[in-house]
Amino acid sequence: MFKSFLRSVSVAMLIVGTMIGAGFASGREVVAFFGAVPNMFIALIAGILVFGCSVLFLFVGRRAQKPDIGEVNGCVFGKFRALADVFMLFNSMTVLGAMLAGTDSLAAEFIDIRPLASVVLGGLCAVTAVKGMSGVLKANAVLVPIMIVFLSICSIMAIEFPFRAQTSHINVYNIVLYVSMNMILGGSVLTTVRRLSPREIILSSALASVIIAALLVLIMGALQSCSAAHADMPVLLIALKNGRIMYLICMPVIAASIFTTMLSAFKSVYDYVVGFIGNKIISAVSVLAGGMFVGAMGFSGVVDTLYPIMGIIGMVYLLCNGWYLVRTRVKRRVKNKAKRIRSAVRGKVGNR
Numbered sequence: 001m002f003k004s005f006l007r008s009v010s011v012a013m014l015i016v017g018t019m020i021g022a023g024f025a026s027g028r029e030v031v032a033f034f035g036a037v038p039n040m041f042i043a044l045i046a047g048i049l050v051f052g053c054s055v056l057f058l059f060v061g062r063r064a065q066k067p068d069i070g071e072v073n074g075c076v077f078g079k080f081r082a083l084a085d086v087f088m089l090f091n092s093m094t095v096l097g098a099m100l101a102g103t104d105s106l107a108a109e110f111i112d113i114r115p116l117a118s119v120v121l122g123g124l125c126a127v128t129a130v131k132g133m134s135g136v137l138k139a140n141a142v143l144v145p146i147m148i149v150f151l152s153i154c155s156i157m158a159i160e161f162p163f164r165a166q167t168s169h170i171n172v173y174n175i176v177l178y179v180s181m182n183m184i185l186g187g188s189v190l191t192t193v194r195r196l197s198p199r200e201i202i203l204s205s206a207l208a209s210v211i212i213a214a215l216l217v218l219i220m221g222a223l224q225s226c227s228a229a230h231a232d233m234p235v236l237l238i239a240l241k242n243g244r245i246m247y248l249i250c251m252p253v254i255a256a257s258i259f260t261t262m263l264s265a266f267k268s269v270y271d272y273v274v275g276f277i278g279n280k281i282i283s284a285v286s287v288l289a290g291g292m293f294v295g296a297m298g299f300s301g302v303v304d305t306l307y308p309i310m311g312i313i314g315m316v317y318l319l320c321n322g323w324y325l326v327r328t329r330v331k332r333r334v335k336n337k338a339k340r341i342r343s344a345v346r347g348k349v350g351n352r
Helices: 002-018 029-033 042-065 070-105 116-130 133-158 170-190 198-225 236-241 244-277 280-295 299-351
Strands: none
Touching: 002 133, 002 170, 002 198, 002 244, 029 133, 029 170, 029 198, 042 070, 042 198, 042 299, 070 116, 070 170, 070 244, 070 280, 070 299, 116 198, 116 280, 133 198, 133 236, 133 244, 170 244, 170 299, 198 236, 198 244, 198 280, 236 244, 236 299, 244 280, 280 299
16 A cells, blocks of 8 residues: 555655756746746646646556557557657657757856757756666655745745735636646656556646645745746746745755656657667757757747647647547447357357
């Protein structure tokens, strides 16, 4: 029972670690999708959607029983697998580029040494991702709880009390777009998690969705308390305005969030590339070079321009995965019913 609980927590940390990238932790994604003063009820809706998407992808992984996303896409999309692979590669490479650009933006707060900072962190990410899924899970299990605690502290310290929540228009389409954009990267990793029971899937998804919703509430509260939407990393500007200590706390939190999301993105692309090239080192270097090319657009450029496109692709991908679960369940029921009928017919023939 305890091992089952730990497995669920580990996968929940993987989900959270995939979503909390530089865009999330810095507040850039929130501003890009929901505006400078987002309605905090958005967090509740987003949390529910994160739960549903996590359950969906984990059940797809349980049903498909494949070790990498390429084979999972083969099960889900059949003869259209190549198109799905292109979509997933675009999304993962976009996120990887954003995280590398975010690394340079963060390092530039102290000294502008780009692209050295992104190369170093990208290299560390490559070494961890090449070790396989176990390395990614271990990194998330260690870093994500620390990120959750300190990101919460940073946001709470930035909120002005007594707090009066500002109401603004809730655009459901943007919320769906935002969650699907985040979850399509998570899907490339979650669908390769094959050994969870239904109970573990529900528990890990519920835990991850509660954490994501709570963090969104805190970040949105911080944004409402301090006008920082124009900044490349709004939360970092909020931290600076609220004291040096908060600023110094916020820096490593964003760095850790960059690394955990970079891991998932890197592994997703690496799994494809190594299948074609074969050589692990050449594959890892090629993926890192591709990410650096995308990251040349700059952090805000990638998030504001390419992330909404990812959201649209993510919605299509989610629907296809949902349809896969439906059709395979129907096929299984038809097959089982046919077996029962054949057994009944054989029994009658035998009695005669």
